[in-house]
Amino acid sequence: MCGILGLLDLNQPVATDLYRGGLALQHRGQDGAGLITFDERFHRHTGLGLLNEIFRFQNLEKFPGSLGLVQLRYATAGEGSVEEVQPFTLTFPQGLALVHNGNLTNDPALRKLLGQRGYRRVNSLSDSETLLHVFADALTRNRALELTGLPVPIQRSSDNEDLFEAARMTMMTCQGAYSVVMLVADRGLLAFRDPHGIRPLCLGTAPGRFAFASESVALDVIGLELERDLQPGEAVFVDMEGKLHCRQLINPKPAHCVFEYIYLARPESVVDGHSVSEVRERLGQCLAKRCTRRQEIDVVLDVPSSAEDAAITFASASDLPYRKGIRKNPYSQRSFIAANQALRAGMVGTKFLFEKRVITGKRLAVIDDSIVRGTTARRLVESLRKQGAYQVFFFSASPPVRYPCVYGIDMAVSSQLAASQRTAEQMAQDIGVEHLQYQSQADMESCLPGLPLCTACFSGEYPTDVNEEELAHIGEARAKVSV
Ligand code: SF4
Incomplete structure (x- = not known):
């Protein structure tokens, strides 16, 4: 980006x-x-x-x-x-x-x-x-x-x-x-x-x-x-x-790229007339509105740090407590933008620090901005279980990422996108949680009223002409960076 x-x-x-x-x-x-x-x-x-x-x-x-x-x-x-x-x-x-x-x-x-x-x-x-x-x-x-x-x-x-x-x-x-x-x-x-x-x-x-x-x-x-x-x-x-x-x-x-609001931009920024943190708060409210498992949840946590605003509003709209059970190691870099999968997996292992007293024996709602490759979610859920979490309900503030991005975000290879060939139930199994809820595309778009959006990585509808040859070239170019 x-x-x-x-x-x-x-x-x-x-x-x-x-x-x-x-x-x-x-x-x-x-x-x-x-x-x-x-x-x-x-x-x-x-x-x-x-x-x-x-x-x-x-x-x-x-x-x-x-x-x-x-x-x-x-x-x-x-x-x-x-x-x-x-x-x-x-x-x-x-x-x-x-x-x-x-x-x-x-x-x-x-x-x-x-x-x-x-x-x-x-x-x-x-x-x-x-x-x-x-x-x-x-x-x-x-x-x-x-x-x-x-x-x-x-x-x-x-x-x-x-x-x-x-x-x-x-x-x-x-x-x-x-x-x-x-x-x-x-x-x-x-x-x-x-x-x-x-x-x-x-x-x-x-x-x-x-x-x-x-x-x-x-x-x-x-x-x-x-x-x-x-x-x-x-x-x-x-x-x-x-x-x-x-x-x-x-x-x-x-x-305009909707992923800027979901993950990429800082919450303090105002992008194309919309406050990024405010959009994230709305995403959390929309998730809460559709949540059918509210009675089974003890506490709401966010995956730091781009899901924080969504987790806070999810919790207040659901009348549930929000706690800092997962903190980001301030000396760790953003794992999503690390150059390759091996680096990313290694970084996820050192990226988060856990507050055991908030986690042990609890039924957790974990809010993340998105699930792209599944690397972060899988490792995180493993760690929460090790800390004694009783149950984990996972919520993604965005819809499943199913299509490659050809506009400069590292999602250029379909086969690396965890949701490209899996249902929500299969993804829940894959990352090891009791339940997984994605944001719907309509709810996501409703959080940015009046703003024309690129949603291609969710919908497959690209705003520019992109042919198969160009898709393949961009995927190969990405693979070279990831070597
Ligand atoms: S496909 Fe569009 S919405 Fe998705 S990351 Fe790329 S530019 Fe953003």
Whole structure:
């Protein structure tokens, strides 16, 4: 999924705030991180691991400049190497740096197309680098004469139409999910969102300061106000004088990822006009409304931490006590976004700490945000039994995940999705619980009234055209990361 943040500050260097805002987005990607600033030239550093393992506060003065980007990488394509960590840069045309959240479903076709032109090579397996080349190619085409080597004066559009036109051509060419922030050397920050607005991207402002971020929580941390979300198919450019230029480049067909609200985003964030924690509270209430086993439950627990809000409202709507029986080890990373199954299984074993006095001899309602591979649920239920749980009733705040996600979430291989070939009863047996209740699709959608959603991993209805070949390619790409 990735976390991205771009910042322009008219009064001071941006590196420290990029770092602080990046820490607030760490939950979106733990495979690697990269930071770039610009002051006459690019200052870039990337690495594998967490942001605070790669950068130190005290070293940030090595990144001068009032324009910059940071990215927290969550690898769903490529080989997981440091060469694939963003930001990607190109020195021609103009000087461009890019951070991207999402996944291009037509990446192989785009690489081929760029290769056929004969003057561009995508050097990594990352689709984000492809996206940068597509944009650069579009921007260059307006200046095709320069490629002849003749001394043609560079025509810089005073109203930034060249950037908007390049973004529009990128949207016409790229398929899939892409929320993008680009640093355009000497000119400013450009942000755009695919015509479906699958991944989030918002604009924040403060006097003399402008930011584009995956989630509003990053804006809060660095003292900017959430202005608004970018519209699907819209581009926004902020120039070096702090003027905002907005263009709707392509007809929007909104389909916002529902999984952002269920699991991915921080509860403090507001995404596309909806408070994430409030949506989770509603999910808990809907689960309680359909629960037929209320009389058999002694206590409600959440699987930390994205199910916490749902568990609290489930308990209050059911008139049951909510307790912290499972706590998250604060030094453990998010197991869902670990790169492979072996890592995930190992991490689940160290991720949770248990409060025996809350668990022993009790009939537990355990609320989780979702069941994807079943890894967490299986290990967790085993541990609860070891702690003396009498019975375990499991509730998933989302419907069964049955279809792969091709838009940048690590659910790209059908065979790894626990519910893809099992009924709720079979899943209950598989994870070892007395009873399993999923959220219904209609109830889930009712928690986000008026918001057009992508629900493809639950319903199989993809907002973009996805053919079998692309599905297979994305599955293979994911398998490479997981090796
Ligand atoms: S398929 Fe699921 S995880 Fe992927 S974008 Fe759609 S709702 Fe989100």
